[in-house]
Amino acid sequence: MKLKRAKKVIAGLLAAMAAAVVLGAVWANPVFAAAAVILLLVLISYSFSQWRCPHCGEYLGWVGKGIQLCPFCHERLDQEA
Ligand SMILES: [Zn+2]
Incomplete structure (x- = not known):
């Protein structure tokens, strides 16, 4: 992991989704709106499967982006298991 x-x-997925939202709003194009929705679903599923503690495997959640220690096992997140 x-x-x-x-x-x-x-x-990257967040940036692509933001770009799709902006382009969809500027050009009023439903294709970009659909792309933004698909990107959001991909982002959520990828986050759930990959955004996990490398030590105990617990899902870190949206608040986990800036933390240094796993809230579940208290291991450092910048050190891969
Ligand atoms: Zn952990």
Whole structure:
């Protein structure tokens, strides 16, 4: 499990989703709105499967982005298991 890579993928998906939302709003194009919804679903499913503590495997949640220690096992999140 690579938490750093997961963080980058999640950030990339968020950026792509934001771009789709902006483009959909600017051009009033339902294709971009649909793309934004799909990206959101991908983001949620990827987050649930990959955004987990590398030590105990617990889901870190949306508040876990800035924390250093796992709230479940209190291991450091920047050190891969
Ligand atoms: Zn943990």
